[in-house]
Amino acid sequence: MAEDVGITMISAAPDAAPPDAGPSVLRDCADAEAYVASVCFKIGPPRLVGVELEWLLHRPSAPTVPPDVDALIAALGRHSPTTLDPSSSALPLPAGSDVSVEPxxxxxxxxxxxxxxxxxxxxxxxxxxxxxxxxxxxxLRPHTRAADPLRAPVRVLDVPRYRAMEQAFDRVGPHGRTAMCSTAAVQVCVDAGERGEVARRWAAVHALGPVLLAAFANSPVLHGRRTGWKSSRWASWQRADPARTAPPPVLDTTTADPAAAWARRVLETPVLCVRRDGVWEVPRGVTFADWVNGALGAPPTTSDLAYHVSTLFPPVRPHGHVEVRYVDAQAGRRWALPVAVLAALLADPAVTDRAREACEPAQGRWTAAARHGLADRTLARAAATVFQLACSQLPAIGAPDWVVADLADMTEQQVLRGLCPADNCADDPADDPDTPEGETS
Known part of the structure; x- marks a missing residue:
């Protein structure tokens, strides 16, 4: 009910763009769900692959001092994003990649x-x-880890979106600030695929999730201490706001309609912020469906809905294409390996099915993956099959020699060694696969 809604107001910077002037107004939840399904899942041949790489930064001479805005602007120059420098031309890097800065x-x-x-x-x-x-x-140098090993979380980027996120996350607990300001990931972007294959590809990238999370876990230290998690980044995000960040239930590909399921989740998720001209509101406990039904006064538009989708951070997010978000940032050029593994396993439907079948025993073991990595026997066995299958497919998809060699080395030196003696492995059936436990900040 509208009278029960608690709202925090955030002043927008003078240059903050107001909502689009001409989007369609949404007055019915069915229309909103149909819009989400049509926009978030673009159907077509799976041809394209992309990647988003994040790095935490530090100065070796002052490792506990966060990077400052002036130094970032001076370093990036004409490549600075406009969130950092509103006057910047925000030019891409020489090979076409865009640069942005996280909170x-x-x-x-x-x-x-x-x-x-x-x-x-x-x-x-x-x-x-x-x-x-x-x-x-x-x-400024990139950290080799996916979580800040020394510094407390400090937001250096002051824009309305991140102020709103910080306030919304603070209502849940301290982990949102850590997730926003002290973690980094490798995000692999792939096409959703043809209409008849979307559900299978969607299920496959989720089934692979715990296995690849475990294999690439790279954040055991956070804020000056060991957390007990191989991926403290994952644990932080899952505790930041589970309604916004949790993985979905294990999927049944025989009946699942990922577009419809995602649209329902979007409407059932609380609204993080409402963008008003000059002031942004941070409502409390209002879902997007509530907004459509009048909880916030003026009804939302399709622009508001698109922005709401951008405030959900599950391990896999449909965004026209599919964003795979569960891999920790990697040291050096190892960022290329999760890209290559996913590209290799998704290039051929028969290979995709074999990979998904290998991962079935590990379905839903997200928490075990983040806590134990490949010390979990179930995950280690699945990873051995998945990585060997990916290695065998790399030449067929044109992977460079250095990637083929690096993945073979990782498979031999790390993944197959994950098939460790029982006394060094964790395989506790009491582990809750969906709810992280333990301290992460």
Whole structure:
């Protein structure tokens, strides 16, 4: 009910863009669900792959000091995003990748989607090198881990979106600030696929999730201490706001309609913020369906709905294409490996089915993956099959020699060693696969 709604107001910066002037008004939940399903799942041949890379930054001479806005602007120059410098031309890097900055000063590189895996990896490698060279001019270096090992979470980017996120997350607990400001990920972007294959590909990227989360877990230390999690990044995000960040239930591909299920989730998720001209509101406990039904006065528009979708952060998010968001940031050029694994396993439907079948025993083991990594026997067995299958497919999809070699080395030295003696492994059936436990900040 509208009279029960608690709302916090956030002043928008003078340059903050108001909502679009001409979007359609939504007065019916069925229309809103249909809009989400049509916009978030674009149907067509699966041709393109892209990647978004995030890095935490530090100065070796002052590792406990967060990066500051002036240093980032000086380093990035004409590549600075407008959230950092409103007067910037925000030019892409030489090979076409865009640069953005996350709330805690993490740097992000977003590639264009490309049809050629080899071309994508070479282009992103060149742009990553160029970006790190720019940052080095101000003494900034990328961390090798996916969670900040020393600093408390500090938001350095002051824009209405991140102020609203911080207030909304603070109502749940301290973990939202950590997730926003102290973590970094590798996000792989793939096409949703043809109409008859969407459900299978959607199920496959979810089934692979716990296995790849475990294999690439890279954040055991956070805010100056060991947390007991191999992926403290994952644990932080899951505790930030579960309605917004939790994985879906294990999917039944024989009956699942991912577009309809996602649309229902979107409407059932609380609204993080309402963008008003000059002031942004942060309502409490109002779902988007409530908004459609009049809880916030003026009805929402399709622009409001699109923005609401951008405030959900599950491990896999449909965004026209499919964003795979469950992999920790990697050291050096290891960022290329989760991209290559997913591209290899999704390129051929028969290979996709074999990979999903190998992951069935590990379905839903998200918490075990984040806590134990490949010390979990179930995940280690699935990873051994999945990584060997990916290695066998890399030549067929044009992976560069250095990626083939790096993945073979990881498979031999890390993944197959995950098939460890029983006394070194964790396989506790009492683990709750969906609810992280333990301290993460």
């Amino acid at each position: 805690g000063g993490q740097i992000e590189l977003a590639s264009p989607p490309l049809p050629d895996l080899g071309g994508l990896l070479q282009s992103v490698r060149a742009d990553a090198d160029a970006l790190h060279h720019l940052l080095a001019t101000q003494g």
